[in-house]
Amino acid sequence: MLDFLSYSFIQQALVIGIALAISAALLSPFLVLNQQAMIADGLAHVSFAGIILGVVLSGEPLWIAIPFVMLASILIKYLSTTKTINGDAAIGLVSSISFAIGLIIVKKGQGFNISIESMLVGNIFTATLTEMYLSLIIMALIGVFVLIFYRKLFVMTYDLNYAKFTKIKVQLIGYTLSALTAFFIVIGVRTIGTLLISALVVFPSVISSQLAKSFKNTLLIGVLSSILIVIMGIFVAHPLEIPVGSTIVVLYAAILVFLLILKPLWRK
């Protein structure tokens, strides 16, 4: 039954899936519990434009897309700190403009060998070796970042003013978090898809905060459940020939619904 595990593209998909699951779940509480869940969705739209721009300008779109989306994330962060535009409006502005530009380039660009559908849905089984290495690199970067700044990120999440008072460098850490999120999103868009990558960031904390009392356990349960769900997603999607990204999101949603129904029962 597990014969398909011997295929190298499945092994590669598992490595990418697990690396992305860990990365997303590590980012999750610091974004979702800080009312920044939509930043992942916004940056996915920006990635769409970034990758298309990359295809037009170079042979390896990621080298254009990664800095492009990182810059956009910094722009969103900057706009949301100005008093005239609030956070979700900043995300809405930057992401819709990028998406619009992306669509125009696709329509007018010459000689595209990239389908919009593959960009929107992604395909983890056709990922390149470079993408696998980049997934591992982003996992390592986010892992080290969260490990070093965990306490500071925690204080920034629950009480930003107190974080500033204790002289935590909230700007620097905040911008780094945004830039790492952007890097993660670009890699994720190619494999999980523009429309679904934000689910990988949003679901872990929403699910784990149903179970955990502490912030630390919210993070850990989020990471463990994400690894399990992504592996399950790949195992289910491959034989059924359905998209992996969609399968993962449906699995996440099923578990969340299950928890939301059960939670009031075990409280009694």
Next chain:
Amino acid sequence: MIEYDHVNVLFGKFQALTDVNFRLEKGSFLHIVGPNGSGKTTLVKTLVGLLKPSNGSITIHAPHMGYLPQKLNTKTNLPMTVREVIYSGFKKQKIKPSKEDCELIKSWLERMEIPHLFDESMTHLSGGQQQRVFIIRAIISNPDVLILDEPTSALDPSFREKFYLLLNELHQKYHMTIVHVTHDLTDAVKDDCLVMYVDQTVKFYGSYHDFHAFEHRGHHHA
């Protein structure tokens, strides 16, 4: 220890604080009072470094400050335990506190009458219990100056009294400098305290005794 020299704070065209001048010596206990929107919290924010004055200078000689912000600015609906919140009050952010630190936390939890809640989730606590956790966070690292922005707003009256006894103890026994913003002076004050009446500027600064005379001349705090 703290000196304000011609401090002004402007938000756009709105002058929140005008020409604030005062000195606060080490070991003082200062109550800041004033009507709503009078600039009390703005003054506190300049004191704790969250807000830079538009002009003027602020000098503070205190290696370590403790701060209890107004409760409404802190998220309490997150999955986090009392333990995690208290640990975040330590000067150095540490993974595991030392044995002495643990003893200290235990004694404060007992003083605040919440020792059973150490591993409880903040979401399961009442507003008053949450406020006690934030008080411990502010004092756990034994600050030189303790700044409290309306600390009793969420506390029930019976605990409020104990809270002020505790503040007096911190002031007298540990010689902590305390800056306390309040709506209600009556149950807080000892005779040796200082009072500052703020209404966009410092209208009164002096002893509690003299503040009575100031009030009788027709100024009332909210």
